[in-house]
Amino acid sequence: MIDVNKQGEVWVFAEQHNGQLEDTPIELMSKAHRLADTLGVKLAAAVLGDGARDIATKLIHYGADKVYLAEHPLLGTYQTNSYAKVMFDLIHKYEPQIVLYGATAAGRDLAPRIASAAKAGLTADCTDLQIGDHQVTKNGDIHKNLLFQVRPAFGGNIIATIINYDRWPQMATVREGVMPMSEPDVSRKGEVIEEKVQISKQDLPLEILEEHKRPKKVNLKAARIIVAGGAGVGSKDNFQLIWDLANCLGAAPAATRAAVDLGFIDSDHQVGQTGTTVRPSLYLAVGISGAIQHQAGMSQSQKVIAINNDPDAPIFQIAHYKIVGDLNVVVPKMIKAIKEKSIKEEKTVKA
Amino acid sequence: MAYNCVVLIKQVPDTKRITGEAMNDDGTVNRSALPAIFNPEDLNALELALQIKDKFGGKITVITMGLPAASAILRDSLFRGADDAILITDQRCAASDTLATSYILSCAVKKVGNYDIVLCGRQAIDGDTAQVGPQLAEKLGIPQITYVEELIELNSKSITARRNIGAGWQQVRTELPALLTVTGDANEPRVAAAKKMMKYKNARTPIEIEQKIRAENTEATEADIRELAKHKCSKLEEKGLLIKQWDLDFLEADLNWCGRTGSPTKVHRIQSVVLAAKESKSIEPSEKGISDMIHELIEDKIIS
Numbered sequence: 020m021i022d023v024n025k026q027g028e029v030w031v032f033a034e035q036h037n038g039q040l041e042d043t044p045i046e047l048m049s050k051a052h053r054l055a056d057t058l059g060v061k062l063a064a065a066v067l068g069d070g071a072r073d074i075a076t077k078l079i080h081y082g083a084d085k086v087y088l089a090e091h092p093l094l095g096t097y098q099t100n101s102y103a104k105v106m107f108d109l110i111h112k113y114e115p116q117i118v119l120y121g122a123t124a125a126g127r128d129l130a131p132r133i134a135s136a137a138k139a140g141l142t143a144d145c146t147d148l149q150i151g152d153h154q155v156t157k158n159g160d161i162h163k164n165l166l167f168q169v170r171p172a173f174g175g176n177i178i179a180t181i182i183n184y185d186r187w188p189q190m191a192t193v194r195e196g197v198m199p200m201s202e203p204d205v206s207r208k209g210e211v212i213e214e215k216v217q218i219s220k221q222d223l224p225l226e227i228l229e230e231h232k233r234p235k236k237v238n239l240k241a242a243r244i245i246v247a248g249g250a251g252v253g254s255k256d257n258f259q260l261i262w263d264l265a266n267c268l269g270a271a272p273a274a275t276r277a278a279v280d281l282g283f284i285d286s287d288h289q290v291g292q293t294g295t296t297v298r299p300s301l302y303l304a305v306g307i308s309g310a311i312q313h314q315a316g317m318s319q320s321q322k323v324i325a326i327n328n329d330p331d332a333p334i335f336q337i338a339h340y341k342i343v344g345d346l347n348v349v350v351p352k353m354i355k356a357i358k359e360k361s362i363k364e365e366k367t368v369k370a
Numbered sequence: 371m372a373y374n375c376v377v378l379i380k381q382v383p384d385t386k387r388i389t390g391e392a393m394n395d396d397g398t399v400n401r402s403a404l405p406a407i408f409n410p411e412d413l414n415a416l417e418l419a420l421q422i423k424d425k426f427g428g429k430i431t432v433i434t435m436g437l438p439a440a441s442a443i444l445r446d447s448l449f450r451g452a453d454d455a456i457l458i459t460d461q462r463c464a465a466s467d468t469l470a471t472s473y474i475l476s477c478a479v480k481k482v483g484n485y486d487i488v489l490c491g492r493q494a495i496d497g498d499t500a501q502v503g504p505q506l507a508e509k510l511g512i513p514q515i516t517y518v519e520e521l522i523e524l525n526s527k528s529i530t531a532r533r534n535i536g537a538g539w540q541q542v543r544t545e546l547p548a549l550l551t552v553t554g555d556a557n558e559p560r561v562a563a564a565k566k567m568m569k570y571k572n573a574r575t576p577i578e579i580e581q582k583i584r585a586e587n588t589e590a591t592e593a594d595i596r597e598l599a600k601h602k603c604s605k606l607e608e609k610g611l612l613i614k615q616w617d618l619d620f621l622e623a624d625l626n627w628c629g630r631t632g633s634p635t636k637v638h639r640i641q642s643v644v645l646a647a648k649e650s651k652s653i654e655p656s657e658k659g660i661s662d663m664i665h666e667l668i669e670d671k672i673i674s
Contacts, residue, residue, distance in 0.1 A: 020634075099504070099513070099514055099516075100513065103508075123536060124516075124517060124534070124536040125535070127500050127501075127516075128504060128514070128516045128517075129504075130501075131468070131499075131500075131501040131502075131503075131504035131505045131508075132504045132505070132507070132508045132514070134468075134469060134501070134505065135472060135504070135505035135506075135508035135509055136508055138469065138627075138634075139469075139634055140469065140633075140634030140635035141468065141501060141635070142635055143468075143497070143498065143499035143500065143501055144498060144499070151638075153636075153638050165638075167638060168635075172496070172497060172498070173383070173385045173496060174385030174495060174498075176385065176642070177640055177641065177642055178640070178641045178642075179637060179639070179640050179641075180637070180638040180639040180640075180641075181635050181636070181637060181638065182635070182636055182637075182638040183634045183635050183636065184636070185634065186634035224513035224544050224545065225513060225515070225542045225543070225544050226543040226544070227540060227541075227542050228530065228541045228543055229540070229541040230535075230538065230539075230540045230541070231538045231539055232535070232537060232538035233537055233538050234537065235537050244673060268673060287537075292498075300672050301667065301672050301673060321672070322667075322672055324663075335650075338650060339649060339650055339651065340650075340651055340653050340663055341650060341651065341652045341653065342652075342653045342655050342660070343652070343655065344655030345655070348655060349655045349660065352655070352656075352657055352660045353660050353664065355657075356657070356660050356661040356664045357664055357673075359661070360661075360664055360665065360668055
């Protein structure tokens with residue numbers, strides 16, 4: 020734990036694997052930049068790895084004022100203990116007031132280990148971050164400019180704002196996909212600080228025997244239009260309707276957890292609290308009742324079209340276009356309408 | 371060789387059935403207003419321990435920290451095959467965040483001692499933080515293997531497991547002792563065994579006994595209640611049916627690291643989720659209705 024230190028920087032842990040920067044730290048940069056501006060301090064990224072200098076430059080383009088670069092052959096592959104030790108040392112050396120991590124598999128493995136060693140607070144899976152003041156009920160003390168760590172809890176039924184005013188740094192993991200990425204500015208300049216790393220084989224208690232990474236079958240985060248099906252679609256065969264509608268819209272096919280559990284489609288396509296969080300221009304919810312856990316992953320969509328035969332389905336509460344009807348009738352009509360319109364458009368263009 | 375497993379379990383409110391009335395004014399949860407269940411992935415952790423015991427032998431100790439009512443999941447664990455169960459209950463544990471919780475649990479695991487494998491569910495469905503496992507591993511100074519979906523190999527020196535790393539998996543090996551966090555995909559938890567249910571259905575924690583005596587003897591003095599409880603406890607203990615109950619004094623825990631004082635994170639505000647579209651239109655499921663809607667979306671450049 021470090022002392023409360025209002026001059027401390029805002030840090031982002033820049034997760035990378037094999038020299039490839041993950042999306043989440045980039046998503047975090049634009050938000051972290053605003054937090055740092057509000058506090059009037061610098062934004063820094065911490066990169067651990069072996070041969071990660073290119074990543075440092077990239078992070079500056081995405082908004083870092085400073086990059087702490089910790090390179091060592093033993094940091095080439097992510098491991099909990101080695102990464103936790105180096106991050107712990109960096110935090111105690113520079114005393115940042117805020118440290119943010121992506122809530123990825125590695126981020127959620129690493130951050131609690133650091134928090135425990137540092138005896139500092141950590142809030143999991145935040146969906147928003149703000150700067151604000153907090154008054155302690157017991158003694159009326161006011162703590163200014165704290166990190167408001169906003170997260171859903173209790174299966175998404177409530178939103179809790181968590182603070183940490185006495186044992187710093189203030190740390191949080193942030194859900195993937197909830198913060199929009201900003202465009203890089205290649206003219207930005209920043210400072211790269213090379214760190215000497217004290218690390219030995221003993222800090223690597225795991226032996227990684229085998230690793231299989233596979234790219235996700237679909238990139239839902241980047242999709243402009245998403246067509247998602249729920250349990251109401253009825254069967255894997257009938258899920259073809261979702262694929263067809265997605266195809267003619269140039270959209271990504273997606274599903275609720277219920278549809279994935281029923282085997283209609285692979286879990287890579289899952290949207291919701293336990294799946295991917297998406298923010299497309301258009302989200303078509305087909306045969307989806309709209310459980311709060313699903314809404315948590317798609318409520319930031321610009322426009323929502325819901326098709327369901329139950330007029331009381333909760334999904335209609337957040338839909339801009341409500342279609343109460345049988346999806347087996349509505350979806351084919353929709354495909355037909357889209358095809359007709361696009362043919363007409365083409366004709367207009369040609370004329 | 372046999373392995374001693376310690377399994378950390380939690381009783382959680384069934385988060386699929388939460389209403390605003392279940393929240394206290396201070397932003398904490400009124401757990402008594404919700405149906406309480408065995409945290410699902412903790413059942414997977416217990417199942418993995420049971421499979422290790424079935425194959426290699428050894429002892430399984432389950433530990434939970436919580437209110438007296440959490441005794442129910444300890445009994446459930448005994449029904450399924452755990453050998454020993456411990457309830458950590460103490461008012462000074464209240465309002466512990468993940469850091470304070472992992473500290474208290476680390477004191478308990480150290481007290482149990484002589485462990486080879488510590489198992490936790492990946493995360494609990496009330497907070498979904500997945501933090502207590504890694505924090506506990508750090509406090510015990512042992513390696514962690516998170517998101518375990520399969521145990522590959524176990525021998526006197528090391529454990530090999532397959533872990534889910536999001537888009538893909540990893541097979542890792544580490545020396546014992548180690549801590550594992552187990553996912554819901556790891557196994558199908560067994561149901562309670564009828565024989566064990568018969569054996570343990572009357573197993574109780576001291577606090578449950580005391581509460582029952584208090585409810586049945588409203589006129590009795592404090593001293594009488596204590597005497598009665600003591601008597602009943604020793605009778606149960608003779609039959610091997612007294613579930614262990616530890617408090618922070620017994621754990622010799624440093625109170626600065628427990629409960630509210632030991633928790634760096636505090637609740638600033640709690641809001642109920644209200645989701646509603648700003649503007650909303652009903653569309654007729656007719657060809658014209660749908661065609662007009664598609665036209666509007668093209669006009670608005672939402673689809674092209």
